[in-house]
Amino acid sequence: MMRERRPRGFEVSLKHLRAANSVAVYGSFTAAAADLGMTQSAVSRLVLQLERQLGVSLFLRSTRNVILTAPGREFTASIQRLLADLGAQVDNARALGEQIKGRLIVSCLLSLTHHVVPEAVLKYRKAHPGVEIHLREGLGSQVYEDVRSGFADFGVGNVTALGHEVVSDDVVQESCFAILPSRHPLRDKSTLSLRELRNEAFVSLPTGSGLRQQIDSVATANGIVLKHSTIVEQFGTLYDFVGANVGISIVPASALPPRAPRGVVVKRLVSPPLVRKIGILRLKNRPLTPAATGFLDIFRPLFLSASRR
Incomplete structure (x- = not known):
């Protein structure tokens, strides 16, 4: 042998x-x-x-x-x-x-569509070119309604005050950060408190935004009134305005690009820390389609990584 x-x-x-x-x-x-x-x-x-x-x-x-x-x-x-x-x-x-064809409707918070969702869509399109992806960007209430009504296959949104028909998966608690113009007087500080920002002009999302409501709620609880001087609808615009020295802003971890945009510095917020809870929302009694399952397999690790940055 x-x-x-x-x-x-x-x-x-x-x-x-x-x-x-x-x-x-x-x-x-x-x-x-x-x-x-x-x-x-x-x-x-x-x-x-x-x-x-x-x-x-x-x-x-x-x-x-x-x-x-x-x-x-x-x-x-x-x-x-x-x-x-x-x-x-x-x-x-x-x-x-052969099954993963057709149309996929995803409803998502504006913060996630800034860079996490595009990366997931790019990878998904390479794997499943036969699927048409319809992305609905909106505030937390809009995402919830898209999922609750069955219009969206799933959503990525706030997990607070969900009705019994909607369940949440992969819930994360993500920190929020201050973003400042690169020449701002506070640029050299390693961390910032909300009180240090009370006299600053803010570039903010609309009042209907869950993030905006949470920021205002925490500020009010600490006796702080923030100056929302400029209101924008998109995170891309928000970054552009901060970079142009229009004002400062507060964004969640999932809205932070891998590298800070030109003209912008990022600072961790402490005292009090701002944390929001978001997750993947779906109808409790409706199974996900193969197209939705395939997309979540790609999106989930990107979402978890971004929210824990």
Whole structure:
């Protein structure tokens, strides 16, 4: 029996495994070659390479027949299970690929559409080009209503005060940060308190925004009145205005780009810290479509990473 020293590592391909399996099934290199559409010498070479990798002989060869050795019986039985499992997974993947077509409607807070959702959409489109994605950007109340009414496949929004028909998954508590013009007098401070910002002109979201309401609520609870001097509808505009020295702002972690935009510095807010709870919203009694499940598989890790930044 072959007892060669095993090489470092183990390098075999599906061709090696299929060759050994076919020889085991047919008991002949000639029949295996016909089954695989290869020459007999090619099948013999693949089996020999596999045996050298394993360091054992899988077959006893003679001029009349081929017999499995004890290690050969064990190993080829494992090969058959592996190839069967692989075939099933290939069939499942093809079936899933055929299912993931049509239209996907996602309702999402404005903060997430700034950079997290675009990254997820880009990856999803490469994997499932047959799906049309409809993204609805809105405030927390709009996201909730889109999900509650069944219009959206799922939403990403605030998880407070949800009705019984809507449930939340992957709930996170994300910190909020102050963003300042890069030449602002407070730019060199490592952290900022809300009280230090009370006399600043703010670039803010509308009063209907859950984030705006939370900021005002925390400020009021601490005897602080903030100056909401400029109101914008989008986070991209908000960053542009801060960078243009129109004012300062407060944004959640999920709205922070990987790198601060030009002309803007980011500072952690402390005393009191501002934390909001958001999650993935869906109808309790309606299963997600394959298109929605596929998108969430891509979106979820990006969302969790961004919210914990």
